[in-house]
Amino acid sequence: xxxxxxxxxxxxxxxxxxxxxxxxxxxxxxxxxxxxxxxxxxxxxxxxxxxxxxxxxxxxxxxxxxxxxxxxxxxxxxxxxxxxxxxxxxxxxxxxxxxxxxxxxxxxxxxxxxxxxxxxxxxxxxxxxxxxxxxxxxxxxxxxxxxxxxxxxxxxxxxxxxxxxxxxxxxxxxxxxxxxxxxxxxxxxxxxxxxxxxxxxxxxxxxxxxxxxxxxxxxxxxxxxxxxxxxxxxxxxxxxxxxxxxxxxxxxxxxxxxxxxxxxxxxxxxxxxxxxxxxxxxxxxxxxxxxxxxxxxxxxxxxxxxxxxxxxxxxxxxxxxxxxxxxxxxxxxxxxxxxxxxxxxxxxxxxxxxxxxxxxxxxxxxxxxxxxxxxxxxxxxxxxxxxxxxxxxxxxxxxxxxxxxxxxxxxxxxxxx
Amino acid sequence: xxxxxxxxxxxxxxxxxxxxxxxxxxxxxxxxxxxxxxxxxxxxxxxxxxxxxxxxxxxxxxxxxxxxxxxxxxxxxxxxxxxxxxxxxxxxxxxxxxxxxxxxxxxxxxxxxxxxxxxxxxxxxxxxxxxxxxxxxxxxxxxxxxxxxxxxxxxxxxxxxxxxxxxxxxxxxxxxxxxxxxxxxxxxxxxxxxxxxxxxxxxxxxxxxxxxxxxxxxxxxxxxxxxxxxxxxxxxxxxxxxxxxxxxxxxxxxxxxxxxxxxxxxxxxxxxxxxxxxxxxxxxxxxxxxxxxxxxxxxxxxxxxxxxxxxxxxxxxxxxxxxxxxxxxxxxxxxxxxxxxxxxxxxxxxxxxxxxxxxxxxxxxxxxxxxxxxxxxxxxxxxxxxxxxxxxxxxxxxxxxxxxxxxxxxxxxxxxx
Numbered sequence: 065x066x067x068x069x070x071x072x073x074x075x076x077x078x079x080x081x082x083x084x085x086x087x088x089x090x091x092x093x094x095x096x097x098x099x100x101x102x103x104x105x106x107x108x109x110x111x112x113x114x115x116x117x118x119x120x121x122x123x124x125x126x127x128x129x130x131x132x133x134x135x136x137x138x139x140x141x142x143x144x145x146x147x148x149x150x151x152x153x154x155x156x157x158x159x160x161x162x163x164x165x166x167x168x169x170x171x172x173x174x175x176x177x178x179x180x181x182x183x184x185x186x187x188x189x190x191x192x193x194x195x196x197x198x199x200x201x202x203x204x205x206x207x208x209x210x211x212x213x214x215x216x217x218x219x220x221x222x223x224x225x226x227x228x229x230x231x232x233x234x235x236x237x238x239x240x241x242x243x244x245x246x247x248x249x250x251x252x253x254x255x256x257x258x259x260x261x262x263x264x265x266x267x268x269x270x271x272x273x274x275x276x277x278x279x280x281x282x283x284x285x286x287x288x289x290x291x292x293x294x295x296x297x298x299x300x301x302x303x304x305x306x307x308x309x310x311x312x313x314x315x316x317x318x319x320x321x322x323x324x325x326x327x328x329x330x331x332x333x334x335x336x337x338x339x340x341x342x343x344x345x346x347x348x349x350x351x352x353x354x355x356x357x358x359x360x361x362x363x364x365x366x367x368x369x370x371x372x373x374x375x376x377x378x379x380x381x382x383x384x385x386x387x388x389x390x391x392x393x394x395x396x397x398x399x400x401x402x403x404x405x406x407x408x409x410x411x412x413x414x415x416x417x418x419x420x421x422x423x424x425x426x427x428x429x430x431x432x433x434x435x436x437x438x439x440x441x442x443x444x445x446x447x448x449x450x451x452x453x454x455x456x457x458x459x460x461x462x463x464x465x466x467x468x469x470x471x472x473x474x475x476x477x478x479x480x481x
Numbered sequence: 482x483x484x485x486x487x488x489x490x491x492x493x494x495x496x497x498x499x500x501x502x503x504x505x506x507x508x509x510x511x512x513x514x515x516x517x518x519x520x521x522x523x524x525x526x527x528x529x530x531x532x533x534x535x536x537x538x539x540x541x542x543x544x545x546x547x548x549x550x551x552x553x554x555x556x557x558x559x560x561x562x563x564x565x566x567x568x569x570x571x572x573x574x575x576x577x578x579x580x581x582x583x584x585x586x587x588x589x590x591x592x593x594x595x596x597x598x599x600x601x602x603x604x605x606x607x608x609x610x611x612x613x614x615x616x617x618x619x620x621x622x623x624x625x626x627x628x629x630x631x632x633x634x635x636x637x638x639x640x641x642x643x644x645x646x647x648x649x650x651x652x653x654x655x656x657x658x659x660x661x662x663x664x665x666x667x668x669x670x671x672x673x674x675x676x677x678x679x680x681x682x683x684x685x686x687x688x689x690x691x692x693x694x695x696x697x698x699x700x701x702x703x704x705x706x707x708x709x710x711x712x713x714x715x716x717x718x719x720x721x722x723x724x725x726x727x728x729x730x731x732x733x734x735x736x737x738x739x740x741x742x743x744x745x746x747x748x749x750x751x752x753x754x755x756x757x758x759x760x761x762x763x764x765x766x767x768x769x770x771x772x773x774x775x776x777x778x779x780x781x782x783x784x785x786x787x788x789x790x791x792x793x794x795x796x797x798x799x800x801x802x803x804x805x806x807x808x809x810x811x812x813x814x815x816x817x818x819x820x821x822x823x824x825x826x827x828x829x830x831x832x833x834x835x836x837x838x839x840x841x842x843x844x845x846x847x848x849x850x851x852x853x854x855x856x857x858x859x860x861x862x863x864x865x866x867x868x869x870x871x872x873x874x875x876x877x878x879x880x881x882x883x884x885x886x887x888x889x890x891x892x893x894x895x896x897x898x
Binding site: 118119120121122150151152153185186187188373374377378380381382383385386387388390391393394395396398399400401402403405415417418419420425429457458459460461462463465466467468469476 | 535536537538539567568569570602603604605790791794795797798799800802803804805807808810811812813815816817818819820822832834835836837842846874875876877878879880882883884885886893
């Protein structure tokens with residue numbers, strides 16, 4: 065960890081002036097034993113930013129949160145897991161509005177100050193009747209120690225919660241940043257999303273926060289892939305409430321650079337945690353492309369290798385199959401020359417100049433047998449580079465994703481369809 | 482089958498004036514029990530055409546066949562399975578040239594009249610010492626009845642041979658077209674290729690044949706996908722020797738249209754056979770996109786749905802999961818409007834206007850339980866359409882592709898590396 069930052073406890077509840085809570089409403093499972101409705105609230109007004117899925121099919125809460133962010137600043141976020149409220153038409157919009165209105169009424173805020181997120185199965189109506197009457201209870205439970213509960217309320221097929229909080233000194237002021245994430249993202253878009261919430265008591269102009277968020281998301285969440293799919297619900301929302309008392313951070317200042325590095329660190333740690341907790345994942349692989357003619361060429365190569373089903377299957381089998389890697393490099397549409405391509409597994413050469421390197425295959429096999437390794441690809445054509453974080457693809461992943469029929473059966477039993 | 486065409490026997494050996502043969506050289510398996518070297522030869526000069534992988538990493542035989550086709554017309558093709566001769570550098574080029582030179586010497590042709598193809602594992606040197614001395618035997622075995630042997634000599638992980646031959650009457654002349662294909666293509670590029678050979682005794686100008694081939698490949702082999710990967714070796718080669726005695730078919734004539742329809746039929750049947758025989762495939766799915774604003778939009782939607790790991794996993798599980806289908810439609814980058822999208826499974830509506838249709842889920846499940854069905858997607862925005870042929874994705878596919886280490890071990894035992 066960069067010595068600039070100190071890890072602290074508390075997740076999204078760590079920064080000053082943030083209150084959080086979560087309850088069980090029976091959305092995720094009918095017996096309501098798991099937390100599935102969460103709330104993040106700032107005691108004072110915030111500056112805020114968000115990035116959302118570029119899927120043309122957008123869930124109702126995504127459309128509503130985008131509209132609220134266009135109107136002004138958010139100060140609270142309500143989030144549920146178990147149902148994505150996606151492909152639910154006007155009824156879905158009505159349900160997402162009801163969640164915001166309920167929270168706004170209890171918190172004495174404008175509806176447009178509330179962000180709303182949902183994650184879960186696509187195409188089933190929201191069980192809104194289980195949510196609305198519980199919002200007063202959710203608000204009553206708000207506390208400075210609820211960060212871990214929010215992290216638990218957003219997960220679906222994740223095997224564990226994923227949260228982080230750090231403190232960083234900026235211009236002499238101690239600033240805290242907290243975050244939690246719900247995996248899946250491209251991993252399991254039907255379950256249905258990557259959701260990330262970041263809170264901070266730093267003081268930033270809206271412009272500085274929004275531009276910084278775009279850049280940090282580009283260098284973290286946009287660089288991970290599990291199965292190449294893209295969700296209808298992906299959302300990152302960040303709230304900055306200024307409770308650290310520091311002077312306002314403006315664009316291009318030294319303070320802005322430090323804050324951005326800190327936010328980048330938080331987002332990248334959370335993004336990597338999503339890959340590590342991917343469905344039935346057994347390997348965490350860094351794909352490091354160097355020597356491309358352009359940034360776009362480097363990105364194309366990294367994406368093609370990171371998404372190839374055959375490359376990922378070979379990693380699952382512990383097979384250091386550089387032939388499959390170079391074939392993905394070849395079809396990436398980047399400008400490459402086969403005879404210049406070098407491929408390293410950690411620091412061992414697997415392929416030099418497009419041909420098999422002399423490294424013993426058994427040495428490469430011991431590296432690929434490990435749970436984490438790096439595939440470094442040097443195209444030897446220029447100066448551009450790009451890094452992605454990906455996983456293997458296991459037979460168990462396919463098996464896990466073969467059917468969601470159980471959800472439909474439950475929904476019919478519940479009278480939702 | 483279109484009544485214009487009559488199915489006949491003989492595969493690539495069916496058209497008049499073509500001789501074919503195959504032998505076992507121990508490239509595919511050391512005990513040489515399986516055919517792995519094949520030859521197709523025309524008794525008279527041909528017009529010829531070929532299409533090749535667009536992967537920037539191209540196998541040596543692909544580079545050489547392309548060069549020979551640029552120089553003039555091919556009259557014979559030599560092909561091996563078991564080794565792709567890809568990522569093998571100058572040694573690979575030398576080996577591919579040796580295969581052509583050996584065949585040319587025995588057949589009394591110029592080296593540039595020989596096409597050469599290889600399929601199998603990538604990155605291992607060709608066992609050329611097992612091939613060269615056997616070429617005289619391969620040529621001596623040429624006969625009019627060897628079509629099925631060639632079809633057998635080109636397969637690798639295929640579970641059976643795939644060949645077809647038809648006759649069609651054009652301008653009063655009976656014309657024959659034969660073809661065989663080796664699956665994999667995107668299915669198993671490391672094993673390593675889709676290879677297709679077509680023979681015909683029709684008489685065509687080189688221009689008519691080459692343009693027709695491009696169009697027919699675009700409407701057949703370019704419309705199939707199994708795992709979204711693209712091989713280093715994909716090749717389609719067609720030889721037309723004019724032995725039917727018909728007058729020369731020229732571009733844009735009525736005869737040209739009939740011939741093209743016949744070639745299209747042959748290629749599409751072979752392409753579909755590749756999908757049906759895909760590795761560990763249990764479903765053959767036609768993805769039919771209609772109502773797109775442009776051809777490119779329709780293609781983007783068809784490709785996104787056909788390649789989505791999550792959509793394909795749901796088909797494997799017999800789950801009529803329209804939510805996953807519409808989410809792939811959404812991220813396809815085509816211009817779509819969620820509220821206009823209809824999705825049908827065979828003739829039953831699964832999604833209407835972006836929302837769940839009233840069709841009982843159990844009825845949709847009985848359709849998806851079948852080995853073949855059609856997903857029809859109407860974007861309701863225009864007149865353009867596009868069809869793709871795809872498969873499910875099974876846990877067994879990943880399991881099957883986990884490791885090729887056995888090939889490397891065998892190659893070391895054989896002294897090749």
